Amino acid sequence: MEPQYVSPRRSVAFIGSECHPFVKTGGLGDVMYALPRELVAQNCDVRVILPRYACIPQKYQDKMVYRGEFYMDLGKTGRNYYVGIMEYVCDGVVYDFIDNQEFFSAGNPYIGLVDDIPKYCYFSKAALAALNYLNWIPDIIHCHDWQAALVPVYLRTMFQDSPIGRAKTVLTIHNLRFQGIYNIPTLQYWTGLPDEVFNMGAMKQGYEDANMLKAGLAYADRITTVSNTYAQEIQTAEYGEKLEDHLRYHSYKLRGIVNGIDYGMWNPATDPALAVNYDITNxxxxxxxxxxxxxxxxxxxxxxxxxxxxxxxxxxxxxxxxxxxxxxxxxxxxxxxxxxxxxxxxxxxxxxxxxxxxxxxxxxxxxxxxxxxxxxxxxxxxxxxxxxxxxxxxxxxxxxxxxxxxxxxxxxxxxxxxxxxxxxxxxxxxxxxxxxxxxxxxxxxxxxxxxxxxxxxxxxxxxxxxxxxxxVSWENSARQYKDLYLELTPW
Structure with missing residues (x-):
């Protein structure tokens, strides 16, 4: 037996817009699936918070258990919005789905910025409110890409004095090309965030635009991206997608951790798709x-x-x-x-x-x-x-x-x-x-x-x-994420 990797227990909330097998359009869905499972094996308590899209297959919808509901104000809309929490547990990972017909009833997770900006403003705030409601306060909140980039911003402003306010945040960049950019009045309307968030060091971009990812990078405690070299490359004009200066400014909190592959799905010794199975010995x-x-x-x-x-x-x-x-x-x-x-x-x-x-x-x-x-x-x-x-x-x-x-x-x-x-x-x-x-x-x-x-x-x-x-397994990568969590929470 190889020695077990034993390290202190930490609780982590993953917040993101997609996760295999419920909804997946790319690599983000794989990470949101594989990394939490591996962290559970490495002595973490993990919850994954996702939107309850209508396109999630019925067989998973049928297994969700109702955990409660509440109403939440949103931005300057003057309205209260329904937040339902549906829960599904699999392989030691708890999945909490944020339920709201108004925002998540379309056939696809992403429609276009006009619909997606309000949807993910709502989702980021509702995710934090749901953690407070469930009274499950994680040590670390790990957010992914622009859709969850407002989580660190809400946390350090509106939620600072609530129970969830003590959590540390990690924001992972999977695809820097998509940033959630829209005009400032629209984002002020949907978020209700204080004026200081809309300055050049945080949400503001150019003369009149607000950039959700840029704000998240400014407010997060740590930023990771999916390899070391890419973490260096995105600080240059060629790869930085216009955020290179901002990333250089925050480079002290930027790390690269390579993704792994799921040995359960990718294993030539057991892979049912192959004509002949084999391993390193043959x-x-x-x-x-x-x-x-x-x-x-x-x-x-x-x-x-x-x-x-x-x-x-x-x-x-x-x-x-x-x-x-x-x-x-x-x-x-x-x-x-x-x-x-x-x-x-x-x-x-x-x-x-x-x-x-x-x-x-x-x-x-x-x-x-x-x-x-x-x-x-x-x-x-x-x-x-x-x-x-x-x-x-x-x-x-x-x-x-x-x-x-x-x-x-x-x-x-x-x-x-x-x-x-x-x-x-x-x-x-x-x-x-x-x-x-x-x-x-x-x-x-x-x-x-x-x-x-x-x-x-x-x-x-x-x-x-x-x-x-x-x-090249997830075990190796998850260990580096766990070390990062421990570094942020040294008690």
């Missing part, structure tokens, strides 16, 4: 069987000697697909197969379909979102391409390593933090990398990978096993 015997099965499934030439490159991605500019497009003709050398899975911009969808036609049996374009096929690509490919323009954390490269598939990545954000470049002189490293955003450098990295695969297979196989041994 990966060299069984991985090629998954390759042949993948080739058969996708109508590719069946040959375990081919070098198979996977690309699993949203097909957008952020993901570096313009670089990929530029070099496909040089990559297709007769010994290489490429498998693309994803949907997105029409220009990329069409280009990849064109390549599938031009290189029949060697190039496959799966323009779809198919979770189980993604698992089979991780298992059947030799390498995975992640040439992103920017990538706060990135999970595909972690999945790939865990499945013994070597990542070929650009050195940015979480990719730089999780993939160390292979060194031909001493054999160190766990993938292939390139730095500047340039098609020639991407091609060069792919060719370096091919050289090792075809000429030094012994070295390649060593890296495969090293990657499968690497700890």
């Amino acid at each position: 990966v060299l015997d069984h991985k090629w069987e998954n390759k042949l099965a993948l080739q058969q499934e996708l109508d590719l030439v069946q040959d375990q000697g081919k070098f198979v490159i996977g690309l699993i991605s949203r097909l957008t500019n952020q993901k570096g697909l313009d670089l990929v497009n530029a070099i496909i003709p040089q990559v297709m050398d007769g010994n290489t197969q490429v498998v693309v899975l994803g949907t997105g911009d029409k220009e990329y969808e069409d280009t990849f379909r064109y390549y599938e036609n031009a290189y029949k049996g060697m190039f496959s374009a799966c323009i779809q979102y198919d979770e189980s096929r993604a698992h089979r690509i991780y298992a059947g490919a030799d390498a995975l391409l992640v040439p992103s323009r920017f990538e706060p954390c990135g999970l595909t490269q972690l999945n790939a390593m865990h499945y013994g598939t070597l990542p070929i990545v650009r050195e940015t954000g979480g990719l730089k933090d999780t993939v160390q470049p292979y060194n031909i002189f001493n054999g160190d490293g766990n993938g292939f990398t390139f730095d500047r955003y340039d098609a020639g450098l991407l091609l060069d990295a792919i060719n370096r990978a091919k050289t090792e695969y075809f000429i030094n297979r012994y070295h390649w196989d060593e890296v495969v096993q090293r990657d499968m041994a690497k700890d």
Whole structure:
């Protein structure tokens, strides 16, 4: 048995706008699901507070238990709004859903800023009021992205003298691109926050705009984002989405902690989607069987000697697909197969379909979102391409390593933090990398990978096993969050 990580108990309230399996549009939903579960295992008491959207599947709605209701004033509306609390407990995590038909009855969680600004002004205030109502006062309130960014602001103003006022706050940035920006009068109307909140150091942006995320960053006790390198990058103009000066000013409280992957969902030894299961002890015997099965499934030439490159991605500019497009003709050398899975911009969808036609049996374009096929690509490919323009954390490269598939990545954000470049002189490293955003450098990295695969297979196989041994689990990441909580509450 490995030694248990024992540390003092802390109570944490997670507040955010989405969480798998109830509602999920992206990586935030995965974190809100996996991190609380892992923190429970590490001696934390965790509640997750979410909106009760109408789009949450009925099977979960049916299991929610009514915990109470109250009315709450909101901003300068002159009205009292209903706040209902519905509770669902699963795997030691308590989920409290804030119920209000007026705000959460649409089919999708996000509609557009006109509807979303009032909705998340209400949600952030109602979440704090609900904790007071339930008389469950956490040590730490951990908020996520712009939708919950007003929580630290409300806490340090309107709720400062209430029981919840003693909690410390952590705000995590998952996607800096979305900030909750609207004109100042609208945010004054919906929040009723005091005037000092609307100055340049906090909510104000430009001449007449208010920025919810900016205010949260100013009022939170700690700011985290999803990798160390990204925490540095967002303090520069290239990545800062106009908040770089503000982030530099608050950099003393900014940390990077890489996301993990859920070993329950991503485990080649037990994964039901795979043709043949394998682990680190027999990966060299069984991985090629998954390759042949993948080739058969996708109508590719069946040959375990081919070098198979996977690309699993949203097909957008952020993901570096313009670089990929530029070099496909040089990559297709007769010994290489490429498998693309994803949907997105029409220009990329069409280009990849064109390549599938031009290189029949060697190039496959799966323009779809198919979770189980993604698992089979991780298992059947030799390498995975992640040439992103920017990538706060990135999970595909972690999945790939865990499945013994070597990542070929650009050195940015979480990719730089999780993939160390292979060194031909001493054999160190766990993938292939390139730095500047340039098609020639991407091609060069792919060719370096091919050289090792075809000429030094012994070295390649060593890296495969090293990657499968690497700890990319949530346990590792949750430990760093727990240490941050303890640092904020040193009693």
